[in-house]
Amino acid sequence: xxxxxxxxxxxxxxxxxxxxxxxxxxxxxxxxxxxxxxxxxxxxxxxxxxxxxxxxxxxxxxxxxxxxxxxxxxxxxxxxxxxxxxxxxxxxxxxxxxxxxxxxxxxxxxxxxxxxxxxxxxxxxxxxxxxxxxxxxxxxxxxxxxxxxxxxxxxxxxxxxxxxxxxxxxxxxxxxxxxxxxxxxxxxxxxxxxxxxxxxxxxxxxxxxxxxxxxxxxxxxxxxxxxxxxxxxxxxxxxxxxxxxxxxxxxxxxxxxxxxxxxxxxxxxxxxxxxxxxxxxxxxxxxxxxxxxxxxxxxxxxxxxxxxxxxxxxxxxxxxxxxxxxxxxxxxxxxxxxxxxxxxxxxxxxxxxxxxxxxxxxxxxxxxxxxxxxxxxxxxxxxxxxxxxxxxxxxxxxxxxxxxxxxxxxxxxxxxxxxxxxxxxxxxxxxxxxxxxxxxxxxxxxxxxxxxxxxxxxxxxxxxxxxxxxxxxxxxxxxxxxxxxxxxxxxxxxxxxxxxxxxxxxxxxxxxxxxxxxxxxxxxxxxxxxxxxxxxxxxxxxxxxxxxxxxxxxxxxxxxxxxxxxxxxxxxxxxxxxxxxxxxxxxxxxxx
Amino acid sequence: xxxxxxxxxxxxxxxxxxxxxxxxxxxxxxxxxxxxxxxxxxxxxxxxxxxxxxxxxxxxxxxxxxxxxxxxxxxxxxxxxxxxxxxxxxxxxxxxxxxxxxxxxxxxxxxxxxxxxxxxxxxxxxxxxxxxxxxxxxxxxxxxxxxxxxxxxxxxxxxxxxxxxxxxxxxxxxxxxxxxxxxxxxxxxxxxxxxxxxxxxxxxxxxxxxxxxxxxxxxxxxxxxxxxxxxxxxxxxxxxxxxxxxxxxxxxxxxxxxxxxxxxxxxxxxxxxxxxxxxxxxxxxxxxxxxxxxxxxxxxxxxxxxxxxxxxxxxxxxxxxxxxxxxxxxxxxxxxxxxxxxxxxxxxxxxxxxxxxxxxxxxxxxxxxxxxx
Numbered sequence: 015x016x017x018x019x020x021x022x023x024x025x026x027x028x029x030x031x032x033x034x035x036x037x038x039x040x041x042x043x044x045x046x047x048x049x050x051x052x053x054x055x056x057x058x059x060x061x062x063x064x065x066x067x068x069x070x071x072x073x074x075x076x077x078x079x080x081x082x083x084x085x086x087x088x089x090x091x092x093x094x095x096x097x098x099x100x101x102x103x104x105x106x107x108x109x110x111x112x113x114x115x116x117x118x119x120x121x122x123x124x125x126x127x128x129x130x131x132x133x134x135x136x137x138x139x140x141x142x143x144x145x146x147x148x149x150x151x152x153x154x155x156x157x158x159x160x161x162x163x164x165x166x167x168x169x170x171x172x173x174x175x176x177x178x179x180x181x182x183x184x185x186x187x188x189x190x191x192x193x194x195x196x197x198x199x200x201x202x203x204x205x206x207x208x209x210x211x212x213x214x215x216x217x218x219x220x221x222x223x224x225x226x227x228x229x230x231x232x233x234x235x236x237x238x239x240x241x242x243x244x245x246x247x248x249x250x251x252x253x254x255x256x257x258x259x260x261x262x263x264x265x266x267x268x269x270x271x272x273x274x275x276x277x278x279x280x281x282x283x284x285x286x287x288x289x290x291x292x293x294x295x296x297x298x299x300x301x302x303x304x305x306x307x308x309x310x311x312x313x314x315x316x317x318x319x320x321x322x323x324x325x326x327x328x329x330x331x332x333x334x335x336x337x338x339x340x341x342x343x344x345x346x347x348x349x350x351x352x353x354x355x356x357x358x359x360x361x362x363x364x365x366x367x368x369x370x371x372x373x374x375x376x377x378x379x380x381x382x383x384x385x386x387x388x389x390x391x392x393x394x395x396x397x398x399x400x401x402x403x404x405x406x407x408x409x410x411x412x413x414x415x416x417x418x419x420x421x422x423x424x425x426x427x428x429x430x431x432x433x434x435x436x437x438x439x440x441x442x443x444x445x446x447x448x449x450x451x452x453x454x455x456x457x458x459x460x461x462x463x464x465x466x467x468x469x470x471x472x473x474x475x476x477x478x479x480x481x482x483x484x485x486x487x488x489x490x491x492x493x494x495x496x497x498x499x500x501x502x503x504x505x506x507x508x509x510x511x512x513x514x515x516x517x518x519x520x521x522x523x524x525x526x527x528x529x530x531x532x533x534x535x536x537x538x539x540x541x542x543x544x545x546x547x548x549x550x551x552x553x554x555x556x557x558x559x560x561x562x563x564x565x566x567x568x569x570x571x572x573x574x575x576x577x578x579x580x581x582x583x584x585x586x587x588x589x590x591x592x593x594x595x596x597x598x599x600x601x602x603x604x605x606x
Numbered sequence: 607x608x609x610x611x612x613x614x615x616x617x618x619x620x621x622x623x624x625x626x627x628x629x630x631x632x633x634x635x636x637x638x639x640x641x642x643x644x645x646x647x648x649x650x651x652x653x654x655x656x657x658x659x660x661x662x663x664x665x666x667x668x669x670x671x672x673x674x675x676x677x678x679x680x681x682x683x684x685x686x687x688x689x690x691x692x693x694x695x696x697x698x699x700x701x702x703x704x705x706x707x708x709x710x711x712x713x714x715x716x717x718x719x720x721x722x723x724x725x726x727x728x729x730x731x732x733x734x735x736x737x738x739x740x741x742x743x744x745x746x747x748x749x750x751x752x753x754x755x756x757x758x759x760x761x762x763x764x765x766x767x768x769x770x771x772x773x774x775x776x777x778x779x780x781x782x783x784x785x786x787x788x789x790x791x792x793x794x795x796x797x798x799x800x801x802x803x804x805x806x807x808x809x810x811x812x813x814x815x816x817x818x819x820x821x822x823x824x825x826x827x828x829x830x831x832x833x834x835x836x837x838x839x840x841x842x843x844x845x846x847x848x849x850x851x852x853x854x855x856x857x858x859x860x861x862x863x864x865x866x867x868x869x870x871x872x873x874x875x876x877x878x879x880x881x882x883x884x885x886x887x888x889x890x891x892x893x894x895x896x897x898x899x900x901x902x903x904x905x906x907x908x909x910x911x912x913x914x915x916x917x918x919x920x921x922x923x924x925x926x927x928x929x930x931x932x933x934x935x936x937x938x939x940x941x942x943x944x945x946x947x948x949x950x951x952x953x954x955x956x957x958x959x960x961x962x963x964x965x966x967x968x969x970x971x972x973x974x975x976x977x978x979x
Binding site for chain 1: 611613615628667768795796797799819820821823824827844845857860861866868872873874876881883905915918919922947951953968969970971972973974975976977979
């Protein structure tokens with residue numbers, strides 16, 4: 015079969031999207047003149063951050079020695095939070111290009127993606143990109159790749175100029191095996207992604223492994239046994255292109271008027287509904303959020319609009335989960351789950367920028383297991399639901415295994431960071447003379463707030479990291495409540511280590527104090543643990559705020575000033591009768 | 607017929623003060639003459655309207671209205687005397703810069719019927735006057751006050767500014783003492799406001815000067831109020847104090863939601879529930895040369911908004927607002943719940959059928975007004 019299914023795996027910013035653009039260009043799908051940024055990164059946010067969040071597949075036609083080949087390029091997300099999506103995309107391929115920046119070398123996500131590809135049994139083609147940059151370290155990077163992959167044949171390209179890209183396409187055809195043809199088997203297709211279309215419902219991205227899928231066919235989703243009738247199948251060009259059928263080995267999509275995106279989960283298997291006793295393809299896992307936070311409209315009248323935006327966002331982000339929540343102080347909002355802290359940030363930014371929402375987001379928390387004195391075990395994802403200390407026997411927290419790659423001169427600082435974050439060093443290995451891989455286990459809660467920023471700053475931008483959650487450990491954790499004029503603000507409660515509670519509470523109140531404007535009365539902020547107040551700050555009442563002069567000509571001017579003042583207040587949250595600006599809520603995010 | 611107040615905006619100054627954001631230009635005689643012609647045209651254009659009101663008060667503000675020549679005032683007053691019924695006219699005020707006071711001129715002005723003077727004192731410290739960019743000095747204040755009293759002006763207001771940078775609390779209170787020693791009928795105290803288009807605002811944001819702390823302002827305000835009350839001045843509005851029966855009728859009309867017409871460039875009118883703004887001097891002269899109204903903005907607020915504005919304006923008066931009277935004039939007040947909340951916090955009081963700010967409430971008036979608007 016003249017089909018090759020492959021992915022490009024790389025660390026952020028190593029030039030994956032630019033390389034993909036070159037592929038598209040060589041295969042005539044886009045004109046070089048039309049390329050403004052990168053054709054596959056559709057979301058503006060992705061382009062701005064230079065990272066790909068979602069995998070966009072594309073089908074290329076490439077001619078080699080008078081033969082036409084179909085190349086299905088399955089783009090993968092480049093970030094640590096999305097490793098499951100990466101692994102599902104890889105499962106749809108036979109091969110992968112391991113792309114490494116000649117100026118940066120092997121980095122944390124290069125490693126993790128490489129191992130994922132290996133686990134999936136893919137043929138790996140190592141490629142060094144950006145070889146024309148003056149600070150390219152081609153020989154060193156070659157050595158790093160050889161050490162990692164044991165492969166000596168490494169392609170050199172400049173995705174920017176196009177150098178070496180055509181040779182790379184030839185190499186893909188020669189080295190990546192074509193898919194096995196199992197056309198006479200019953201249908202088995204792997205779902206690796208999806209997106210939502212107003213008219214056709216969920217557009218399901220699939221790799222057909224066995225049999226075929228076509229319009230009118232009744233299919234079943236293996237995980238939930240739901241049956242749908244296919245209304246359209248097709249392949250990915252820059253836009254969707256309808257086809258009669260998709261057969262074994264092909265990558266494409268189908269639509270079946272699936273209205274609830276929750277029905278479609280990456281990794282699930284699509285089978286023929288008449289042949290229900292087939293085994294699924296391997297590797298299905300329900301995406302489990304690991305970071306949780308609540309999102310509220312900045313002012314109450316914004317709730318309906320926020321609800322619509324969150325629902326829309328959810329359709330294109332299956333890793334994001336949400337459920338309505340009602341905070342006694344902040345009013346109606348949503349408790350949301352994310353795949354990691356970057357994912358949280360992306361959702362936050364998309365809500366604000368793409369959907370124009372004005373939101374308040376609470377301190378991110380992870381999931382805790384609490385063993386109660388009555389023997390029950392419960393999972394806590396929302397600090398406000400943390401049980402009373404008298405009912406708790408033990409608390410367990412998730413532990414992440416973290417891989418950090420850094421120039422060796424920063425080892426000392428990185429070890430200090432690990433220690434500050436309550437981590438334990440597992441081992442240090444030299445990647446080459448100048449760079450090391452540090453492995454450590456760190457409580458997951460300690461890497462969801464500002465860990466990456468801190469790592470970046472102590473390693474002057476060179477450090478990279480990757481993590482996976484692998485264990486639960488017993489910990490001395492307690493809940494800190496924040497009170498505003500005697501009322502607990504559940505959205506500000508957080509779970510922390512006993513020995514850090516006082517410092518964190520003090521710091522938080524101090525920060526909040528600076529953001530809360532003086533009001534007509536004194537505002538008292540308190541932090542409470544187990545019924546005891548451990549910190550207190552107060553905001554003195556407004557001393558003077560009056561318009562001194564107001565005559566005929568001033569009236570409309572003063573009206574404007576007063577309206578502006580009122581508008582400013584609308585942006586605040588009312589806790590009791592205290593007005594609290596968003597910044598005060600956000601100050602909790604700065605805590606470490 | 608409804609009562610009406612008339613305001614003239616005289617947009618000329620010898621020199622612009624550093625804190626001022628009112629519309630004014632440097633005095634040039636030829637421009638001033640054109641302006642006076644335009645002003646008379648504007649009056650004539652509004653003749654029908656004026657004839658349908660009881661004119662209660664006239665006020666010359668600015669700018670520096672006392673910069674005009676006697677013949678300019680004469681023209682204006684001739685218009686009034688010849689064409690309008692003035693039997694209800696009670697008060698004619700002029701804002702006066704001490705620098706512009708001379709015996710002859712103010713004798714003539716008195717003959718035209720001017721009966722109230724608002725003297726822009728601001729401070730008795732020469733250092734402060736210089737800082738504010740005033741053209742007069744302390745001596746000139748005494749001199750002008752003396753002339754005005756000799757001419758038998760019986761209703762004089764002194765304007766003072768609270769919060770001049772580098773002025774101590776003691777120095778401010780001393781200004782007040784000197785003012786009281788002159789025995790004027792009326793004293794106004796304004797907080798120095800840093801308007802966006804003033805020089806002081808730029809100095810403030812560039813860190814060249816420091817404003818008074820809110821605590822210092824509050825203390826000064828409290829002490830000033832106590833001192834004035836001890837000396838027989840009654841506070842009748844947030845920043846206005848007077849001896850009994852010497853309240854400014856013109857300004858009370860603003861705060862009671864009365865109608866007024868403003869003549870001159872950048873003057874506002876409030877007629878039949880609508881705010882109207884005139885254009886700047888050039889636009890003003892141009893429009894009137896073509897016998898057109900010099901309006902640049904007509905603000906027709908919805909009824910609810912207008913009601914709220916008039917309510918908070920009335921709340922500026924120390925005796926507050928009569929709820930029944932207000933509702934009779936403007937319709938039902940929908941903010942009683944909020945008012946009750948403020949009462950609980952001690953910022954407002956209900957007395958008989960009136961609602962009024964307490965002393966505690968006056969200090970934080972803006973916070974309350976912005977909530978009610």
